[in-house]
Amino acid sequence: MLKKINIIGAGISGLFLGCCLKKNNFSVTIYEQDRDVSEYGAGINLSKNATILLEKTGLLENLIPLGYKPKRVNFRSFNNGKIINSVLLNKERDDVFLSVNRKDLIDLLKNTYLNMGGELIFGKKFNEINNSTESFSDDERKSELFVACDGIRSEFRQKYFLNDEPKFSNLIAWRGIVSKKNLSSHSLWNEINIHLGSDGHIVHYPISKGEEINFVAIKKQKKWEKETWISEGNKIELLSDFNSWNDTVMELFSKSYKTHKWGLFERESIKKLVSNNLILMGDAAHPVLPFLAQGACLAIEDAYCLAELLSKNDDLIYCLKKYEKLRLKRGKTIQFRSKLQGSFNHLSNGFLVFFRNLILKMFAKYIQKSIHKYNVMDEIKRLPN
Numbered sequence: 001m002l003k004k005i006n007i008i009g010a011g012i013s014g015l016f017l018g019c020c021l022k023k024n025n026f027s028v029t030i031y032e033q034d035r036d037v038s039e040y041g042a043g044i045n046l047s048k049n050a051t052i053l054l055e056k057t058g059l060l061e062n063l064i065p066l067g068y069k070p071k072r073v074n075f076r077s078f079n080n081g082k083i084i085n086s087v088l089l090n091k092e093r094d095d096v097f098l099s100v101n102r103k104d105l106i107d108l109l110k111n112t113y114l115n116m117g118g119e120l121i122f123g124k125k126f127n128e129i130n131n132s133t134e135s136f137s138d139d140e141r142k143s144e145l146f147v148a149c150d151g152i153r154s155e156f157r158q159k160y161f162l163n164d165e166p167k168f169s170n171l172i173a174w175r176g177i178v179s180k181k182n183l184s185s186h187s188l189w190n191e192i193n194i195h196l197g198s199d200g201h202i203v204h205y206p207i208s209k210g211e212e213i214n215f216v217a218i219k220k221q222k223k224w225e226k227e228t229w230i231s232e233g234n235k236i237e238l239l240s241d242f243n244s245w246n247d248t249v250m251e252l253f254s255k256s257y258k259t260h261k262w263g264l265f266e267r268e269s270i271k272k273l274v275s276n277n278l279i280l281m282g283d284a285a286h287p288v289l290p291f292l293a294q295g296a297c298l299a300i301e302d303a304y305c306l307a308e309l310l311s312k313n314d315d316l317i318y319c320l321k322k323y324e325k326l327r328l329k330r331g332k333t334i335q336f337r338s339k340l341q342g343s344f345n346h347l348s349n350g351f352l353v354f355f356r357n358l359i360l361k362m363f364a365k366y367i368q369k370s371i372h373k374y375n376v377m378d379e380i381k382r383l384p385n
């Protein structure tokens with residue numbers, strides 16, 4: 001019988017895993033290196049593949065009032081802002097697409113986990129699996145499990161799985177939030193808008209009950225020289241980076257009060273997610289470039305998948321094998337498609353842009369659906385024994 005599950009990292013994957021496991025009465029401790037769950041202001045989109053799982057665990061009904069359900073996503077040209085195609089969202093009751101402030105999501109996950117009696121230890125950097133369990137006797141293997149949810153810079157991945165360094169993708173992301181009351185009155189602020197240009201793309205969408213607009217502006221850049229991956233950005237630099245773009249994005253940037261600049265990094269695809277009784281989850285397992293807005297959704301799928309397998313089966317080795325099989329495949333697909341989406345978004349050749357826009361007009365709805373329709377509960381049911 002599995003006695004204890006130790007989670008390393010209190011990000012979205014660690015906290016949601018904690019909630020799913022506590023719901024199934026497991027004994028869980030989360031170790032977080034920081035003094036609190038650190039969250040800078042930024043938005044996050046959660047598509048149906050994640051929201052169905054938040055609903056199953058009873059979290060969605062508390063998250064919906066804090067976020068916003070956009071009615072559509074518009075693909076636009078960067079220079080004149082004209083719509084290339086629009087795809088409807090939130091058409092059906094059970095197809096929830098939610099845009100939220102990350103802080104609201106993290107606070108909800110943390111409070112839910114603590115209210116269920118979960119243990120959360122702050123200021124504890126977990127360096128390695130301690131000696132007593134590292135030898136992995138059969139009994140220990142069956143009694144204790146470690147889940148590394150330590151993010152894209154995961155040291156556990158490097159130490160126990162693949163000794164690769166995060167690699168700069170030659171892309172940066174500007175992120176910021178603007179109060180809607182400071183913007184001109186326009187219905188487009190209530191929708192998700194993706195402006196496509198040759199050296200980057202910009203996404204903006206409403207969060208916080210529609211009262212704030214979150215933006216992410218992606219731009220090509222040769223080097224990332226900062227020691228940290230996030231630095232406070234300067235508005236003049238942001239405006240100059242996108243000075244040939246349409247008036248909507250310029251208005252948004254000029255009204256932003258605080259911006260952050262992120263270096264976007266990648267890691268190699270991994271071949272396994274389980275090493276004895278240590279497993280990888282979330283960005284530690286499969287970091288993705290954010291062009292399909294799927295990193296946190298994948299983390300939510302991972303966590304639900306593991307908790308569901310463990311709650312239905314006493315054979316730990318069986319559960320870990322199944323987890324690895326399902327999540328490796330899904331992680332690889334999304335990693336590949338996210339990268340491809342970046343190239344698709346940033347085309348500069350006029351001929352290719354014409355064809356890209358044609359594809360968007362004809363297939364945007366299906367491209368989106370092919371990612372959002374994934375249902376990890378069905379995938380588990382389909383697994384052969």
Ligand SMILES: Cc1cc2nc3c(=O)[nH]c(=O)nc-3n(C[C@H](O)[C@H](O)[C@H](O)COP(=O)(O)OP(=O)(O)OC[C@H]3O[C@@H](n4cnc5c(N)ncnc54)[C@H](O)[C@@H]3O)c2cc1C
Binds near residue numbers: 044175282
């Ligand atoms: C610009 C941008 C936009 C994005 N937009 C979206 C979106 O719209 N939708 C979406 O689904 N995803 C989005 N993502 C991706 C999403 O943010 C990540 O995939 C998600 O936050 C990963 O969560 P995680 O819990 O795996 O890792 P993290 O959030 O990185 O959490 C890791 C935690 O582990 C802790 N930790 C690390 N090492 C240790 C240690 N040794 N001991 C103890 N604690 C440790 C860290 O302090 C941290 O709290 C976006 C990402 C970016 C960069």
